[in-house]
Amino acid sequence: xxxNKQKPYWPIVPSAIALGGVxxxxxxxxxxPASSSGFVTTLKGFLQPIxxxxxxxxxxxxxxxxxxxxxxxxxxxxxxxGFLAGRSFNQEVHDVPQAWQKRFGPNRRRRYAATFVGxxxxxxxxxxxxxxxxGLFLSGSTQLxxxxxxxxxxxxxxxxxxxxLVYTHKEDAHE
Amino acid sequence: MNDIWLGLGSxxxxxxxxxxxxxxxxxKMVLAHLMRERYIPQFMLIVVMVAALGVFGxxxxxxxxxxxxxxxxxxxxxxxxxxxIGWGLSGYCPGTCWxxxxxxxxxAIFALLGGLLGTAAFAQLHETLIPALYMPTNFGQITLSDWxxxxxxxxxxxxxxxxxxxxxxxxxxxxxHD
Numbered sequence: 001x002x003x004n005k006q007k008p009y010w011p012i013v014p015s016a017i018a019l020g021g022v023x024x025x026x027x028x029x030x031x032x033p034a035s036s037s038g039f040v041t042t043l044k045g046f047l048q049p050i051x052x053x054x055x056x057x058x059x060x061x062x063x064x065x066x067x068x069x070x071x072x073x074x075x076x077x078x079x080x081x082g083f084l085a086g087r088s089f090n091q092e093v094h095d096v097p098q099a100w101q102k103r104f105g106p107n108r109r110r111r112y113a114a115t116f117v118g119x120x121x122x123x124x125x126x127x128x129x130x131x132x133x134x135g136l137f138l139s140g141s142t143q144l145x146x147x148x149x150x151x152x153x154x155x156x157x158x159x160x161x162x163x164x165l166v167y168t169h170k171e172d173a174h175e
Numbered sequence: 176m177n178d179i180w181l182g183l184g185s186x187x188x189x190x191x192x193x194x195x196x197x198x199x200x201x202x203k204m205v206l207a208h209l210m211r212e213r214y215i216p217q218f219m220l221i222v223v224m225v226a227a228l229g230v231f232g233x234x235x236x237x238x239x240x241x242x243x244x245x246x247x248x249x250x251x252x253x254x255x256x257x258x259x260i261g262w263g264l265s266g267y268c269p270g271t272c273w274x275x276x277x278x279x280x281x282x283a284i285f286a287l288l289g290g291l292l293g294t295a296a297f298a299q300l301h302e303t304l305i306p307a308l309y310m311p312t313n314f315g316q317i318t319l320s321d322w323x324x325x326x327x328x329x330x331x332x333x334x335x336x337x338x339x340x341x342x343x344x345x346x347x348x349x350x351x352h353d
Contacts (some may be wrong), residue, residue: 012214017225020221032241033189036269039291043295045235070181072182078186078187078274080187085195093280115289118265120284122268126295137219143241148245156259160210164208
């Protein structure tokens with residue numbers, strides 16, 4: 001890693017107050033924020049012109065608004081916010097995280113295949129449960145919903161076990 | 176039309192903050208899951224505490240829109256298991272991967288594409304899976320307020336639970352020699 005004198009990341013308490021404030025703003029002006037729903041909205045936008053009958057016949061697309069919606073604008077805004085923050089950031093991004101590289105080497109394709117599979121699982125799981133980290137855990141717990149607390153506990157426990165299996169070196173492994 | 180601008184502005188603020196705190200960095204997410212870094216999980220819990228206080232205030236003032244998602248013992252749990260495997264493997268969740276794509280992370284683009292395929296697969300199976308997995312163990316829109324009888328007491332329980340979580344993570348998570 002390159003030496004970096006400046007601390008790149010913001011301290012968590014003021015950041016959490018800022019993001020909590022953004023969430024309250026969203027509850028005040030729209031409703032519970034969500035991001036996995038934005039995937040349904042995006043897909044509906046792609047599929048509607050190609051296969052209008054399929055989209056009209058499927059409950060999962062019927063229950064979500066199309067691209068001209070808050071949900072779509074929100075996920076696009078997330079990408080724009082990430083872009084603006086990344087452009088003005090003093091640390092480079094890595095296409096392959098160091099922890100992955102240490103365990104599986106620098107091969108990009110292998111990492112991309114893993115995040116593709118990971119992406120499939122997080123969205124399939126989120127759509128089955130009814131929401132994601134934001135739409136179910138953060139939004140739900142904010143509203144004191146049991147669904148959010150239950151989902152949050154499950155995802156943290158399973159992700160911690162998975163990361164341990166995937167990223168941990170065996171004790172006697174040779175470098 | 177107003178909704179579009181509100182959504183866009185909220186998204187930009189959200190994406191900017193989560194990038195700055197490191198939540199879009201899968202390296203930090205993996206270290207958090209391996210209990211080597213405390214920042215992201217503590218951040219998430221404090222966000223909920225702040226937002227819960229704010230939403231409690233909104234409700235007391237009679238404004239804002241809330242919508243509690245139902246709890247299905249099987250579907251919420253099984254969805255969480257699949258989600259947890261994908262999150263632990265990739266270090267991305269559905270929201271962070273949008274901001275990480277904007278940040279220029281190539282592996283996040285593949286997470287986003289995989290996510291679109293996962294969404295399409297679930298949408299195809301919705302009519303089969305929702306009646307089979309979601310509905311039979313659906314307990315409805317239950318909240319802590321239903322369990323503790325009063326919203327104020329329930330909020331207090333949440334704050335104690337999450338505040339305790341922040342302290343516990345501070346104790347148990349930390350840098351370890353490799």
